[in-house]
Amino acid sequence: xxxxxxxxxxxxxxxxxxxxxxxxxxxxxxxxxxxxxxxxxxxxxxxxxxxxxxxxxxxxxxxxxxxxxxxxxxxxxxxxxxxxxxxxxxxxxxxxxxxxxxxxxxxxxxxxxxxxxxxxxxxxxxxxxxxxxxxxxxxxxxxxxxxxxxxxxxxxxxxxxxxxxxxxxxxxxxxxxxxxxxxxxxxxxxxxxxxxxxxxxxxxxxxxxxxxxxxxxxxxxxxxxxxxxxxxxxxxxxxxxxxxxxxxxxxxxxxxxxxxxxxxxxxxxxxxxxxxxxxxxxxxxxxxxxxxxxxxxxxxxxxxxxxxxxxxxxxxxxxxxxxxxxxxxxxxxxxxxxxxxxxxxxxxxxxxxxxxxxxxxxxxxxxxxxxxxxxxxxxxxxxxxxxxxxxxxxxxxxxxxxxxxxxxxxxxxxxxxxxxxxxxxxxxxxxxxxxxxxxxxxxxxx
Numbered sequence: 138x139x140x141x142x143x144x145x146x147x148x149x150x151x152x153x154x155x156x157x158x159x160x161x162x163x164x165x166x167x168x169x170x171x172x173x174x175x176x177x178x179x180x181x182x183x184x185x186x187x188x189x190x191x192x193x194x195x196x197x198x199x200x201x202x203x204x205x206x207x208x209x210x211x212x213x214x215x216x217x218x219x220x221x222x223x224x225x226x227x228x229x230x231x232x233x234x235x236x237x238x239x240x241x242x243x244x245x246x247x248x249x250x251x252x253x254x255x256x257x258x259x260x261x262x263x264x265x266x267x268x269x270x271x272x273x274x275x276x277x278x279x280x281x282x283x284x285x286x287x288x289x290x291x292x293x294x295x296x297x298x299x300x301x302x303x304x305x306x307x308x309x310x311x312x313x314x315x316x317x318x319x320x321x322x323x324x325x326x327x328x329x330x331x332x333x334x335x336x337x338x339x340x341x342x343x344x345x346x347x348x349x350x351x352x353x354x355x356x357x358x359x360x361x362x363x364x365x366x367x368x369x370x371x372x373x374x375x376x377x378x379x380x381x382x383x384x385x386x387x388x389x390x391x392x393x394x395x396x397x398x399x400x401x402x403x404x405x406x407x408x409x410x411x412x413x414x415x416x417x418x419x420x421x422x423x424x425x426x427x428x429x430x431x432x433x434x435x436x437x438x439x440x441x442x443x444x445x446x447x448x449x450x451x452x453x454x455x456x457x458x459x460x461x462x463x464x465x466x467x468x469x470x471x472x473x474x475x476x477x478x479x480x481x482x483x484x485x486x487x488x489x490x491x492x493x494x495x496x497x498x499x500x501x502x503x504x505x506x507x508x509x510x511x512x513x514x515x516x517x518x519x520x521x522x523x524x525x526x527x528x529x530x531x532x533x534x535x536x537x538x539x540x541x542x543x544x545x546x547x548x549x550x551x552x553x554x555x556x557x558x559x560x561x562x563x564x565x566x567x568x569x570x571x572x573x574x575x576x577x578x579x580x581x582x583x
Contacts, residue, residue, distance in 0.1 A: 142368040145387045146272065147315035150302055155264045157391060163569070165396040166263050169231055169270075171541045171565050172401045173241045174205065174581055176230045178556055179405075179476060179548035180223035181206025185336040189343070190219055202253040203582035206554030210582075213250035217300075217350050218343035221246035225292065225342040227476060228458045229405040229548070233270075234398050234507075234532055236277035236291055237408060241399075243296030243345035244269035244303045250350060251304055252575035259571035261307060267396060269303025274395035276367065279385040280378030285330065289377060293328020293341030298373075300349020301356075308357050320362015321352035323373040333407075334448070334456035401541060403530045404474045407459045409442045412509035412528035417468035420511060420523050428470055428492060430515045436461060437499040437510040449493045454480040465511065466492035476551055507531035556581055 140148075180186055181204070190207060193215045202216030205223055224230050224242035233240050248262055248269070277284070277295040285291050301322040305315045325348035328341030356362075367374050367386065374381035404414045413436060436442070446461035457463040457479045466489040467478045483489065510524040527533045536544075542562050549558040561580045568574060
């Protein structure tokens with residue numbers, strides 16, 4: 138095989154070792170997995186996840202792999218899909234800032250499902266996870282922001298490649314087989330932004346994990362694909378991107394790591410709403426004014442904020458996770474922004490809905506996505522303003538390890554799985570030294 142771009146990336150995956158991974162990237166891998174189990178435990182009891190689990194059980198092909206926070210034991214393809222769905226269902230999972238891709242759910246769900254079918258060491262799984270995230274994020278960077286702007290759900294379309302790469306690393310695929318895995322993944326890459334705010338979004342994220350796992354398993358058995366699945370004339374990058382920057386695939390491999398640009402959410406919503414919510418929570422603290430006193434609320438931010446979150450006509454809690462109207466109203470009214478504040482019950486609160494129509498967007502391209510200004514204009518003529526230059530959870534104000542641990546504890550309780558969080562937390566931080574990564578799944582299930 139000639140050294141095509143796809144082959145260069147595959148060759149890097151084949152040759153990479155744990156000793157190649159810098160210490161800070163290793164630690165970030167642990168942090169990403171703490172957050173992954175946290176959000177999966179929150180989503181495990183979501184009604185739509187439960188519906189999917191019931192349906193999947195009708196087609197279950199084995200009892201190899203656990204479903205996080207649930208009693209079901211399924212074949213690894215179904216388990217991978219359900220666990221990725223649980224992790225992403227509340228939009229509470231991690232975010233790769235340059236692309237707004239949620240990198241962990243597709244890759245981790247596939248790897249942990251595989252880890253229950255064979256003995257995989259913690260170091261081996263962590264290396265595969267780092268590499269899987271690297272692959273999906275590099276592909277995403279090469280076609281961003283046009284890809285998402287056209288309506289492709291980037292976590293679903295690019296996540297399948299990350300899952301294929303990570304699983305392929307664990308399976309010991311050589312570079313040729315890894316290119317085949319990329320080809321198999323390219324044939325199954327799909328997901329639309331139009332599905333955000335609905336249960337259908339979870340299908341794409343679940344399929345990214347399932348189909349990435351399947352792609353690598355097929356490649357292991359000699360299921361061949363094209364030589365240039367990524368950069369070919371009709372390959373993924375040229376079909377799914379408008380002007381793909383092919384050099385993003387291989388420039389700085391082993392020097393610049395995607396996990397270094399990964400962030401974790403303090404609130405269960407689209408990442409562009411984080412600074413908005415934080416500003417509203419600060420404005421609501423010790424407030425002496427009433428909601429009825431508000432004439433209008435002006436929200437200034439990057440144009441992406443309006444494009445992604447101008448959704449005044451929502452009816453469901455799932456839709457509220459990507460609605461600035463609801464995020465502003467509930468944060469100002471309650472002084473809180475947890476999962477309960479983005480539920481069906483919160484959306485049906487007429488006191489909150491009365492504020493939806495008072496929100497006005499002001500686009501300002503000079504604002505980065507992690508910044509926003511909230512300006513409340515009262516009927517009296519007085520004004521309150523709060524500007525967030527850097528929001529909690531951004532790269533410049535990252536959540537601490539302790540915060541992520543508390544997030545896991547809180548979300549485990551919210552999901553009502555009965556899973557004991559502390560043994561899971563301890564095992565996650567010690568994963569690098571474990572001889573059986575799959576044991577984590579038994580700690581996280583019923």
